[in-house]
Each structure stands twice: as C-alpha cells, then as structure tokens.
Amino acid sequence: MANNMAEEVKLFKTWSNIFGLRVVWALKLKGIEYEAIDEDLSNKSALLLQYNPVYKKVPVLVHNGKPVSESLLILEYIDETWNQNPILPEDPFERARQRFLAKFNEEKLLPTIWAIFTKEGKDREEAMAASVENLKFVEEELKGKKFFGSEKIGLADLVFGWMANLIGIFEEVIGLKIVDERYPLLLAWMQEFYELPVIKDTWPPHDKMIIKYQALYENYHPAK
C-alpha cells in the first residue's frame, strides 16, 4: 500500500475546505502518502497560482510535479492511477450513476442548502423548498443500500460526505433543522459515514468550524 519511492504526491487545500477533504478521503482510502499544503486563500501561494492558473482555487493535487485541479476530476484521477480500493464501480451504467449523483450534489443539493445558509425571507423559503426536493431524491437513492456506492463507499459517498459534518454545523449556527426525521436513511448514512475509520479523524475541529461559520453567517445576515 505504501508508495513507490519515486512517487511524490502533494495536496493543496485549506483546513476547512470540503472539496479538499474529499481528496484527503480518497488518498486515505487508497493508502497513498502525500504532503498536505494548507493555503491561506486571502494570500494564495505562488505555487498554487502556478498549478491552477485557470481557477486559482483549491484543491489541487500535484503528482510527480503534474497538477490536477477540480475535486471531482482529482477523485477520478486518483482512482485511475491507484487501483486498490476502487472508488468507481466497473460497470459503465453504475459508473454513470455515480457521476450523475456527484453532479447532482455540485449543481443542486449543495447550492440549495448553501442558499438556506446565506439567504433570508422569501429567498430562504425557496431554498428550503428546493432542498426538500433534493433531499427526497437523495433519500430515495439510499433505498436498499448501505452506502451510495452500495456495500462500500464510492464516488457519490465521498461527494455527499460533506453533509455528515457540515449539515450539523449549519443547523447549529442557523438554529434550523435541515435534515430531519423525514430522511431516516440519509440520517443513518450521515452517522455511518462520519464514523468510518478512514473518515473520522479527518474532520476539521468542530469548535473552529462553528466559529468560522458563525462569522460567515453574520456576514450574510448583518444585524440591523
């Protein structure tokens, strides 16, 4: 499981960024040793800007000097480069399904839940209604399965994984329940995922997260 002596893997991320965290999980799942470089996004390193000139964002994986950016692409790259503990199944239809779920998270689920956090009044109500639809779909997807990847975690689990930690934090900061008893399978999955050996030691410190998101919340909802 240890790397070939010639392998050099670096990961540019931040201490809290959920997209970088997915990559950490994939690397841990496959037992890949890597150097973590935590960026200060208000003062991006020259290296980061060199490795990701198009978007200038984290995460960026650098393998033997070659950069890969965009977290979903990094996950696929990791899966194709290191074959142990596959993240994607072999069957093309199932692979397409996992990719579809990943895109659903990026384009629908995550943005609408983030809108609950950032918006207020009618906009927040709309975001909550949209989230209900999106959460219903995710709940349906878990029927008869332990994980989104079926018996073991796969791409979709890594992509939805942010929920296991951040939903609770949002709910604490906003004082609103987002994933309630209407979604028993999702709640069970969140708990299961949170505690997985590969996952549980990777969560950013809870207190630090509360402080960070409390401050963000106040920015979006300044006291009148």
Place this chain on the structure above:
Amino acid sequence: MEGAVVLLDFWPSMFGMRTRIALAEKGIKYEYREEDLRNKSDLLLQMNPVHKKIPVLIHNGKPVCESLIQVQYIDEVWNDRAPLLPSDPYKRAIARFWADFVDKKIYDLGSKVWKTKGEEQETAKKEFIESLKLLEGELGDKAYFGGENLGFVDVALIPFYSWFYAYEKCGNFSIEAECPKLIAWAKRCMQKESVAKSLPDKEKVYEFVLHLKKVYGIE
C-alpha cells in the same frame, strides 16, 4: 454491448449534439427522438425525473443523463473503437478538465451574449472570447484537442460552433477575428462526417435564437 439505443434530444441542443457525435464516432445505430420541450414526453419525464431535461440516452431500457456523462458511458461501453478519452490517467484528467471548463464557461457566456444588451453584453462578449482564447491555448498546434483524432474536448466544444453565427449576429462581433485558430479547428472538425451530421445548420440556429428572443421579449 449491443442492445437498443434511444436518444431523447432537441435539435438545437449543444448538449444533445455531443452525444450524437459520440454515437456517430462509434458507429452506433440508434433511434433519435425529437422532444418538444414545451410538451415533454412521458418517456422523458420517466427517464429523467430529476432534471426533466434532454439529452437522455437510453440503452437497453436504462437511462443515462447529462451529456458528458453520456459521452464517457459511450466510450466505456463501446471501448473497442474510436476512443474518445486517452488511456493515460493524467491525459484523461486534462481532457476532463477542459471539457468541464467548456461546461462552466461557454454555455452561460454564450447565452449572455445573445440574451443581453449594452454593457452586460459587452462584458459577456469579452469573457466569452477570453474563454475561447484559453481553449485555443490548450489546442496549441494539435489538429484536434484529442491529438490526431477527435477526443473528449473536441466533442464537448464543437457543438457550440453551430451557435457561433447566432452569437456573432446578436453580439455584432466576429469570433474568427479574435480566435482564428479555434475557427480553423472548428472547420477541420466539420470535415468529419460524425460532426457534420450532428450539427444543425447555423442559419436555422440563428432563426431559433430570434424566435426565442421574441418569446422572451428580448430585443
């Protein structure tokens, strides 16, 4: 591998065109079904209940949604001919990156070019050209983004060429003047039967855009 293939599509959709090209490149026989997006078929709603959008690829009765996911699916199932993604993982990551870039930038910016006016349109035109120039940089001296043959990025991007004329007319600018290498690439792609057969006539697309502008009340 074989089995019924159906494509639910809408003739001016750049996303549908991607899947048409991929199917043509692989020589796959399929049934093309034109959807009326104001009156979506039961089949479409059943096969894509989450987004209710085209294109939907139905293979042996099972749906695959999202154009780039469809193209990868086609490449993986019919993996014995005309590979669309390279075999090297790093090269695959680069190809996926630029196809994703097309998804993130070209559609929205292109839409803004025909939907807006004044300063908003000027900004959209500028950013649109900047994005195309980045793609030109990635193309470099290669015949296609895929190298010697059409690849993933070529398939992702070339459909937009059928909309360039409409963008140019609405935005009153010339894409070729700004990005000659990209237009040369596009014309090279149009020489391929799989592409020529899959893209609609640019005048028809422009007529369609004018019709949409009327429907949306955009001048």
